[in-house]
Amino acid sequence: MKDVNGVILNEKIWSLTFVKKKSLPPDRWGDCNVETKTMRVRSDLCDYNVLATAIHEMLHASSFHLLDEDWVDVTSTEIARVLLKSQLVKVNRDQGLSNRKVLTKKT
Numbered sequence: 001m002k003d004v005n006g007v008i009l010n011e012k013i014w015s016l017t018f019v020k021k022k023s024l025p026p027d028r029w030g031d032c033n034v035e036t037k038t039m040r041v042r043s044d045l046c047d048y049n050v051l052a053t054a055i056h057e058m059l060h061a062s063s064f065h066l067l068d069e070d071w072v073d074v075t076s077t078e079i080a081r082v083l084l085k086s087q088l089v090k091v092n093r094d095q096g097l098s099n100r101k102v103l104t105k106k107t
């Protein structure tokens with residue numbers, strides 16, 4: 001996976017960065033900073049959760065003050081599930097970062 005700059009969401013320019021587990025609080029898989037226009041996602045999550053979390057943070061960025069957490073959570077996980085199950089996407093990751101633990105989600 002690679003960081004992406006110039007992500008245009010809601011007419012603003014964001015960056016999507018993949019970070020190590022220790023970069024975020026222990027109970028977080030990602031975050032979305034509306035001030036710095038930065039979205040961060042933990043790179044050690046399983047394929048399903050790293051994709052769902054990236055979608056989750058992009059949904060927050062797209063409409064930060066409109067979408068509630070439950071809607072973002074349900075929608076992002078379902079989009080990730082369908083993208084993976086349909087084989088439309090495959091998550092690519094660097095060797096050594098993979099950690100297949102499934103954890104309780106909080107983003």
Ligand SMILES: [Zn+2]
Binds near residue numbers: 107
């Ligand atoms: Zn969230």
